């Protein structure tokens with residue numbers, strides 16, 4: 001229409017001006033197309049923003065898992081190009097990709113392709129992709145073509161929590177971001193354990209690598225329920241302990257029997273890491289202090305920490321003591337003036353309760369969420 005009317009007007013006009021106008025009209029048309037694509041590339045139209053800073057969008061909730069052909073995955077990842085490679089993890093290589101509707105995805109290709117257990121794998125993925133919550137990484141679909149095991153997740157824009165907690169990170173996380181991440185991850189786990197329609201899903205590998213964050217430090221728990229596929233790709237061996245050193249609950253390590261309380265234990269360690277900025281297992285520490293709870297109980301703070309716990313559980317709070325104990329543990333890279341003391345005490349208390357040896361004494365994730373969410 002635009003070009004047609006220009007041609008019409010041109011009958012009595014100057015040729016050079018006409019051409020200029022046509023070029024500028026074309027530019028405008030192209031910029032509309034580019035804008036449209038750019039909007040698409042940031043995610044589904046109409047979907048909620050996952051990150052308010054980069055405007056990355058979540059996939060639509062309530063959709064069925066997509067069964068991808070291998071060629072679609074190749075198209076999305078630019079044929080698994082080096083530029084699209086994000087990292088190599090326990091499951092295999094992770095690539096960034098973009099689907100034809102503009103949704104950004106993380107494509108995980110299992111190291112070992114195997115037709116064995118294909119049916120169970122598909123069934124498991126179908127079930128897990130129905131778990132959808134704002135603090136869980138959505139499993140969008142999968143591809144098993146040619147014996148491959150490829151999982152397609154929504155892409156979370158700011159990496160995993162371990163990267164942000166690392167001593168190598170020149171910009172250590174501030175307290176409000178730590179609090180936000182702890183609460184978000186707790187809510188994701190509460191949903192898996194207690195609110196999911198299909199029943200309780202035990203994550204099995206709760207640790208900072210599997211907690212992804214956006215630029216505005218919203219936490220999304222990833223890789224839930226799939227840990228069992230990482231070692232051998234079959235589900236037969238229920239008593240084989242799967243998990244990561246430092247995070248595995250003692251009763252699970254001893255018996256191989258897993259319940260959601262094993263996740264609660266691992267989450268307690270994540271909380272301790274968020275508070276102290278120290279890894280759950282540190283081989284550079286002396287023997288006997290390598291496991292984070294052991295390091296905590298070795299340090300001076302342990303005495304105060306225990307007192308702090310007693311005061312909390314006996315409801316005879318001595319706030320000064322509790323606050324001192326909590327500050328003893330705090331990552332020295334955090335500016336103390338930015339710390340909400342009440343939030344810190346609550347987090348220390350929650351961590352201590354989660355890592356109790358007896359699983360029946362550990363709180364449920366609902367209780368952990370409630371205690372983390374309480375502010376003065």
Ligand SMILES: Nc1ncnc2c1ncn2[C@@H]1O[C@H](COP(=O)(O)OP(=O)(O)OP(=O)(O)O)[C@@H](O)[C@H]1O
Pocket residue numbers: 086087088089090091092093094106108137153154155156157159160205209210212222223230
């Ligand atoms: N959905 C995602 N969005 C963005 N990046 C991701 C996503 N999933 C994984 N990654 C990136 O890829 C890296 C490797 O992930 P992967 O899950 O394969 O291994 P891991 O988390 O280190 O260990 P694990 O095998 O226990 O999951 C992560 O540290 C993260 O940086």
Ligand SMILES: [Mg+2]
Pocket residue numbers: 089209210222223
């Ligand atoms: Mg992971």
